[in-house]
Amino acid sequence: MAVELETIVSLCKRRGFIFQSSEIYGGLGGAWDYGPLGVELKKNLKCAWWRDNVYARDDMEGLDAAILMHPRVWEASGHVAGFTDPLVDCKQCKKRFRADHVSGPGCPECGGELTEPRAVQFDVQDLSSARWSERSGPCLPAAGDGTGDFRQLSRTCSTRRAAKLPFGIAQIGKAFRNEITPRHFTFRTREFEQMEIEYFVPPASADEWFDYWVKERYRWYLKYGMRPDHLRLRQHGPEELAHYARATYDVEYRFPMGWLELEGIAHRGDFDLKAHAQASGRNLTYFDDRTRERYFPYVIEPSAGVDRAALAFLVDAYREEEVRGRRRVVLRLHPALAPIKVAVLPLLRNRAEVVELARKLYADLRRRFPADYNDTGAIGKLYARQDEVGTPFCVTVDVQTLEDHQVTVRDRDTTEQVRLALDQVVAYLQDKLAVD
Ligand code: ATP
Numbered sequence: 057m058a059v060e061l062e063t064i065v066s067l068c069k070r071r072g073f074i075f076q077s078s079e080i081y082g083g084l085g086g087a088w089d090y091g092p093l094g095v096e097l098k099k100n101l102k103c104a105w106w107r108d109n110v111y112a113r114d115d116m117e118g119l120d121a122a123i124l125m126h127p128r129v130w131e132a133s134g135h136v137a138g139f140t141d142p143l144v145d146c147k148q149c150k151k152r153f154r155a156d157h158v159s160g161p162g163c164p165e166c167g168g169e170l171t172e173p174r175a176v177q178f179d180v181q182d183l184s185s186a187r188w189s190e191r192s193g194p195c196l197p198a199a200g201d202g203t204g205d206f207r208q209l210s211r212t213c214s215t216r217r218a219a220k221l222p223f224g225i226a227q228i229g230k231a232f233r234n235e236i237t238p239r240h241f242t243f244r245t246r247e248f249e250q251m252e253i254e255y256f257v258p259p260a261s262a263d264e265w266f267d268y269w270v271k272e273r274y275r276w277y278l279k280y281g282m283r284p285d286h287l288r289l290r291q292h293g294p295e296e297l298a299h300y301a302r303a304t305y306d307v308e309y310r311f312p313m314g315w316l317e318l319e320g321i322a323h324r325g326d327f328d329l330k331a332h333a334q335a336s337g338r339n340l341t342y343f344d345d346r347t348r349e350r351y352f353p354y355v356i357e358p359s360a361g362v363d364r365a366a367l368a369f370l371v372d373a374y375r376e377e378e379v380r381g382r383r384r385v386v387l388r389l390h391p392a393l394a395p396i397k398v399a400v401l402p403l404l405r406n407r408a409e410v411v412e413l414a415r416k417l418y419a420d421l422r423r424r425f426p427a428d429y430n431d432t433g434a435i436g437k438l439y440a441r442q443d444e445v446g447t448p449f450c451v452t453v454d455v456q457t458l459e460d461h462q463v464t465v466r467d468r469d470t471t472e473q474v475r476l477a478l479d480q481v482v483a484y485l486q487d488k489l490a491v492d
Contacts, residue, residue, distance in 0.1 A: 059374045061312040065241050067385070068370070071445050073097065073395075074242060086238025086246040088363075093445055096395030096426060097366050098249070102228050104280060104392050104491070105251045105360070109226050116224040116253070123229070132335030133328070142173040142236050147295045155236070168295075173236045221342060221353055222265060224255035228362070240313050242363040249362035254355050258344060259326070262354035266323040270305045273321055273358045277307065277365075281390040282372050286310040300327035307360075309368040318368055319360035326352035369393055373446060379471050382436070387446030388469055392491045396447045397425040401438045403454040405431040414453040417463070417478065421451075424482060425489065443468055449485060 068074040072091035076083040090098055110118045142155035148168025155173035158164055228251045238245050257265045274289055292304040303323040308315045329352045333340040343350045373387040391397065398421055402414035411431060418429040428447065430438050435452065442450050450466045457463055463481060466473045476484055 059312060059371055061241060061371075064312075064367070064370055064374060067374070067444070068094065068241075073370070073445075086235055086244070088242050088245060093395040094366070097369070097389075097393060098362055100393045100395070101362055101365055101369070102249075102251065105276075106226065106228070107491075108276065108279075109224075109253060113224075115222060116226050116255075119225045119227045120229070121227065128335055129332075132331045144170040144173050146170055150295065174234065221344070222255060222257040222261070224253050226251075226253050228252075240311070240316075242367050243311065243313075243316065245363065248364075251360045251362055253358045254328075255357070256342075256353040256355060258347075259351055259354045260347075262323065262325070262356065266303060266321070266356050269356050269358050270321050273319055273360070274307050277309075277318070277368075280369065280393055281388070282309070282369065286368075286372055288315065290315075298322070300324050309364075309372075311368065311371060316364075318364050319358060321356070321358045324355040324357055326354055328355055329353060384440055384443050386443040386468065389446035389448075391448045391489045394446045394448050395426065396428045396442070396445065397489055398449045398451060398485055399428040399430060399438070399442045399447050401429075401435060401450055401452050402431045403435055403452050407455065409458055410453055410455060413457060417451065417453065417481065421482070421485070425485060439466065439471075449488065451481060 069076075071093060073094035074088050074090055077087035077089045078084045106118070110116050143152055144155045144158060145152050146163035146166065146168045147170070149163060149166040151163065151165055153164065153170075158170065161170075162168060163170055228249065230247060231250045232247055235244055235246050242248075253269075255265065255269060270289060274287065277287055278284060286309060288308050288310075290306045290308050292301070292306070297304060301322045302325045305321045306317040307319040307321070309318045329340045332338075333352070340352065341350050342353050369389060370387065373389045375386050375388055377384060377386065387394075400414050400418040400421065402410045404410045414431070415429065418427060421427045428442070430441070432438075433441075439450060446468070448468045450468075452464045452466070454464070457478070461478045462475050463478055464473045465476055465481065465484065
């Protein structure tokens with residue numbers, strides 16, 4: 057079943073995942089607010105990425121570089137160079153034109169296909185509140201432009217785990233792009249978040265590491281339950297490659313509006329370190345003990361959009377199905393991504409002892425997992441509300457619980473129920489929610 061983007065937009069609005077920014081003033085194009093459930097989904101995605109790429113690896117360290125940087129950083133990375141008007145690039149002959157100078161649909165010189173218009177209207181040096189990224193330049197300063205940090209990092213890291221190449225820096229942060237036509241909900245916006253890795257490697261093994269990261273990043277989406285037939289890798293052709301890139305792959309997702317990029321993995325060669333070494337006059341080379349050679353490390357850069365990943369996981373998880381004669385909407389989100397992990401639902405809200413017990417259980421669970429409590433309706437309705445936001449487990453407390461101290465735990469996907477002793481609920485959930 058193919059879900060329409062509108063269905064997801066309306067679910068997000070109705071249930072408080074994502075809604076229009078500045079709505080009471082008519083909204084602001086390309087800006088979206090994440091409500092209580094959206095925040096959790098996004099946070100879970102970032103935590104999963106951080107856990108897998110920083111905590112679970114010996115060769116990676118985290119970084120949170122300042123958004124404000126020395127103006128010369130922006131110069132060296134090529135961001136300042138005179139972009140003031142919306143520009144389009146010809147995918148064929150690679151010439152760049154002012155969008156308002158192009159009259160027909162194709163390139164004025166060779167007739168080739170043009171990219172979307174983009175502009176840099178901010179003055180980068182005045183951009184004191186924003187991390188700037190522009191189509192053809194490196195993205196987050198910490199990752200792309202922040203490769204200047206390589207010097208510091210290679211020193212700091214040598215006292216820790218990642219003393220030698222290859223090693224990587226991981227960073228998550230806001231990025232801003234002056235998209236001329238923000239669209240497709242949160243897919244293309246002016247403000248978004250990126251999760252980026254700068255992985256520094258010896259030039260001799262850069263191609264192998266590039267292959268490794270392309271596969272690794274593709275696998276990551278599958279690990280969190282994305283349907284394999286909705287995910288693919290696409291290599292950039294020579295006409296599409298950015299000027300700094302030796303090769304690039306996109307991880308693409310089959311969105312309702314077509315196959316579109318979730319993440320780009322770029323083989324950047326020594327572009328960044330060379331540019332920053334030249335501009336700063338600092339030595340950013342690395343001495344390889346093993347080969348007794350000195351060189352600029354090459355950089356492999358997997359760069360993922362948090363918002364696009366969140367949207368793709370929502371689309372992928374959405375199902376309308378019939379279970380035991382009842383129609384339901386369910387988000388089959390991976391438990392690690394689900395905003396609420398468990399909901400406690402008393403079956404009899406008029407029985408004070410049942411409510412009291414349910415509240416006690418809820419108080420206990422919420423210290424360990426993002427949890428919810430609801431006694432405002434019939435159980436069918438309460439389950440439906442949790443299914444619709446992807447809560448993997450619901451625990452019901454009933455009259456029987458008062459006698460046998462057992463509760464019923466219902467699984468979102470199978471709707472199957474198990475009866476468990478109250479004091480086993482935490483261990484049961486911990487086991488079910490564990491991620492390897
Ligand atoms: P596109 O071609 O779709 O504009 P890009 O190739 O310019 O994307 P990158 O520079 O590779 O994008 O940025 C890395 C990631 O950041 C993208 O894969 C995407 O997930 C995210 N991203 C880029 N631009 C936007 C945007 N305007 N809105 C939301 N996410 C974005």
